[in-house]
Amino acid sequence: LAKTRGRNGWCRYEPWLTEQAMERFELERNLRRAVERQEFRLHYQPLTTLDGRPFGVEALLRWRSSEHGDVPPDRFIGMAEETGMIVQIGNWVMQEACRQAQTWRKAGIDLQVMAVNLSPIQFLHADVVQQVAQTLRQTGLPARCLELEITEGALMQDTDHAEQALLALRELGVHVVIDDFGTGYSSLAYLRRFALDKLKVDRTFLQGLPDSASDAQLVRTIMQLGQGLGLQVLVEGVETEAQRAWLAAEGCRWCQGFLFARPMSATALAAWWPTDPPTQAIPDWQPQPA
Ligand code: C2E
Ligand code: MG
Ligand code: MG
Ligand code: MG
Numbered sequence: 001l002a003k004t005r006g007r008n009g010w011c012r013y014e015p016w017l018t019e020q021a022m023e024r025f026e027l028e029r030n031l032r033r034a035v036e037r038q039e040f041r042l043h044y045q046p047l048t049t050l051d052g053r054p055f056g057v058e059a060l061l062r063w064r065s066s067e068h069g070d071v072p073p074d075r076f077i078g079m080a081e082e083t084g085m086i087v088q089i090g091n092w093v094m095q096e097a098c099r100q101a102q103t104w105r106k107a108g109i110d111l112q113v114m115a116v117n118l119s120p121i122q123f124l125h126a127d128v129v130q131q132v133a134q135t136l137r138q139t140g141l142p143a144r145c146l147e148l149e150i151t152e153g154a155l156m157q158d159t160d161h162a163e164q165a166l167l168a169l170r171e172l173g174v175h176v177v178i179d180d181f182g183t184g185y186s187s188l189a190y191l192r193r194f195a196l197d198k199l200k201v202d203r204t205f206l207q208g209l210p211d212s213a214s215d216a217q218l219v220r221t222i223m224q225l226g227q228g229l230g231l232q233v234l235v236e237g238v239e240t241e242a243q244r245a246w247l248a249a250e251g252c253r254w255c256q257g258f259l260f261a262r263p264m265s266a267t268a269l270a271a272w273w274p275t276d277p278p279t280q281a282i283p284d285w286q287p288q289p290a
């Protein structure tokens with residue numbers, strides 16, 4: 001019962017409102033003010049080769065609420081989606097991430113990719129392409145440096161829209177990657193149908209590696225599937241040296257995980273990024289145009 005309250009914006013005290021429901025209502029109220037109060041920040045987690053050399057970053061949203069302290073995205077992104085606030089918040093994220101990427105590039109940081117998470121709500125929005133184009137224009141970031149991460153669910157909700165949006169984004173020069181691959185819809189036909197060229201293996205599959213034979217087989221199969229279809233495959237959630245070694249033996253080239261770097265503030269990222277040019281060329285994460 002308590003779950004249904006709050007969406008239409010009113011709340012009076014009812015004894016049946018559990019403490020948890022009250023907390024949720026408060027969270028939602030404060031989320032509405034978070035943009036204007038400038039409580040959002042972006043953290044950046046390096047995307048690396050298997051030997052830890054960075055070629056890009058993923059922007060990850062952080063909310064420091066004056067009332068609730070640091071609130072993890074898993075606690076507020078869903079709420080922002082249900083209430084529609086994610087469109088405004090997501091536009092801010094894209095703008096800020098692209099601005100930061102262009103600042104870094106001008107400062108000599110060799111960033112091939114700024115990856116930005118797009119909520120299904122944003123992706124299904126009619127003017128998503130226009131929004132992306134405008135952000136690139138305003139920030140000056142080259143389109144090839146922007147990568148949008150969307151989930152399988154976002155593609156499957158309205159496949160005609162998805163197909164058109166992906167083509168238009170490709171036309172702009174922006175890349176789209178399937179995030180959390182393997183956790184969403186089981187239909188694989190869309191991998192052929194849509195203009196996609198990359199996928200990120202969900203980190204839940206990494207957790208049992210290298211000991212779990214079934215997890216190992218799953219990750220191996222996903223990597224082979226991606227490679228067989230000509231997609232670039234990145235594995236997320238690499239935490240241990242044993243996982244890294246296993247992935248290296250399986251021919252994995254790109255990854256992301258706490259083993260190499262955690263998400264960090266813009267200042268920390270700039271200090272962390274290697275200043276020496278790499279001794280070997282970093283394999284190109286951006287697929288070569290066909
Ligand atoms: P995601 O897009 O799959 O992002 C990767 C998440 O995995 C991040 O969690 C990151 O900190 C975590 N991670 C990376 N490497 C490791 C590892 O080795 N071990 C473990 N245990 N975790 C690792 P975070 O920052 O808490 O974000 C959670 C999710 O919230 C994201 O998953 C994404 O779905 C969503 N999110 C974050 N920022 C945004 C945003 O700006 N917009 C939207 N729509 N969603 C966002
Ligand atoms: Mg992501
Ligand atoms: Mg992911
Ligand atoms: Mg995830």
